[in-house]
Amino acid sequence: MTLYIKHMVSLRCKLMVKYELERLHLKYIRIELGTVEIEENITNAVKQELKLNLAISGLELLDDKKSILIDKIKTVIIEMIHHSEDIPRVNCSYFISQKLGCDYTYLSNLFSEAEGITIQHFIIKHKIEKAKELLLDNELNLTEISHKLHYSSVAHLSNQFKKITGSTPSIFKSLGELRKENLENL
Incomplete structure (x- = not known):
């Protein structure tokens, strides 16, 4: 079961x-x-x-079946962005559709109706969360993060980052480093 x-x-x-x-x-x-x-x-x-x-x-x-399907959509996206080494190069809508065996238009309409945001916006929010994590890890520069998350350019990532978080990636990174310094000085 x-x-x-x-x-x-x-x-x-x-x-x-x-x-x-x-x-x-x-x-x-x-x-x-x-x-x-x-x-x-x-x-x-x-x-x-x-x-x-x-x-x-x-x-x-x-x-209920609709709630289960919406949760499956979220799980596919979370696994794709946060738990895989590399985000698939294929179109996200195609990937989600293939993974769940359902028409993407149906999935998209169901998701938007239930969650109040589009699947694409949900993906962007999670990509920005992953970018924040990678910035704070300090192992990759912004160009490498942009490439890893399949953004067309650093500017594209920076624009979406600012829309979602309210700050630029560089300001976010410097605040994170400042917090680490403050914790180390306690």
Whole structure:
């Protein structure tokens, strides 16, 4: 039986789900971002208890098909940007459509209706979060970050970065370095 869990986006979330499954004596086959495959079907009472326990951790057990599909879209995007070594070179809409086996127009309309933003805007927000992470890691320069995230130019990345964060990448990076210095001087 496959269960779908909303907001499951990190290793910490996976560990929390594993803990709750073990607490309820549910044997699982695998735990992935957004999904858990368990060995047997569970009763509604156990499902409700799991749902309540996950909610305490900020996770949500999904029941309806549209919510599950929206969560799958988010998971594909998060994995693509944050958990893969390199973002695929293909068009994101094509990648998402192929990964989920659904028409992109349908996915896009469903996502926009439910989330209030487009899939493209969701992707941009996550690419900027990844850029922030890479800037603070201090291992890549802005040109390399721009290339890694498949921006057409550094200017394009900088413009989107400023729209989302309100500051330029260089100001963001210098503030991050200043915070590190202040912490080191405590």
